[in-house]
Amino acid sequence: MTEPTSFIYSGTELDLFATARNWKSYWTRVIDPYLGQNVLELGAGIGATALALKHRSYARWLSVEPDSTMVQMVKQAISAGSLSAHHEVVCGTSQDVSGDQRFDTVLYIDVLEHILDDRAELQHVASLLQPGGHIIIVAPAHNSLYTAFDKKIGHHRRYDKKLLQAIVPEGFDVHRMQYLDSVGMLASLANKLLLQSDSPTLGQVRFWDSVLVRASRLVDPLCGYRLGKSIVCVLEKPAQPSKK
Numbered sequence: 001m002t003e004p005t006s007f008i009y010s011g012t013e014l015d016l017f018a019t020a021r022n023w024k025s026y027w028t029r030v031i032d033p034y035l036g037q038n039v040l041e042l043g044a045g046i047g048a049t050a051l052a053l054k055h056r057s058y059a060r061w062l063s064v065e066p067d068s069t070m071v072q073m074v075k076q077a078i079s080a081g082s083l084s085a086h087h088e089v090v091c092g093t094s095q096d097v098s099g100d101q102r103f104d105t106v107l108y109i110d111v112l113e114h115i116l117d118d119r120a121e122l123q124h125v126a127s128l129l130q131p132g133g134h135i136i137i138v139a140p141a142h143n144s145l146y147t148a149f150d151k152k153i154g155h156h157r158r159y160d161k162k163l164l165q166a167i168v169p170e171g172f173d174v175h176r177m178q179y180l181d182s183v184g185m186l187a188s189l190a191n192k193l194l195l196q197s198d199s200p201t202l203g204q205v206r207f208w209d210s211v212l213v214r215a216s217r218l219v220d221p222l223c224g225y226r227l228g229k230s231i232v233c234v235l236e237k238p239a240q241p242s243k244k
Helices: 013-017 021-034 048-052 068-079 118-126 148-152 161-165 182-195 202-222
Strands: 038-042 060-065 087-091 103-109 129-140 173-180 230-236
Touching: 013 202, 021 048, 021 129, 021 173, 021 202, 021 230, 048 068, 060 068, 068 087, 118 129, 161 173, 161 230, 173 182, 173 202, 182 202
Parallel strands: 038 060, 038 103, 060 087, 103 129
Antiparallel strands: 129 230, 173 230
């Protein structure tokens, strides 16, 4: 890898939302069927995603994170045994991943919305993915819900199905695209229209996770996963054509 550009993340919401165990359990169950053995996680943060997905073993898990302080936190988790010895973490971005490496899963869990040129980003990682592999995206949904909090933590946008469809790399199939957390979406709308808060409190996060997410797990299927404050997208790289 090349030497990454220095980056310091200024947000504190990673620690706040690390406590959202019901939410993590919800989306991990949705993406679990698409996880392979060789995973590239972009935007590792403090390691919360890797911890949420450690219920299975992997041949290799490479976390890439531009904030050097967070990289050290993930390294400490590996040393302490909280993360597997097969887990690697490096400081940088997708541009710093060697082009001769191949993965069967690329993860963007609450990350793609932070990247200015999201189309170019996905086109780049497409070359790092093995045929038949998956790009998995979990992101905040609906620009109509964009608030001061989104701006504060560096979100360039929120996504809907149309926006994600527009940046799918050429040749890739949309294997799955759906919204999650319909009840939480109502709470987000109330915050935007009434509270207009630029930072959720720990109490608000705990209420959302313990009450609203649990309600959404019941309501979302009834809505056909057509409503939600988050969106999940799974893109599949076509397998290589068989030789005749």
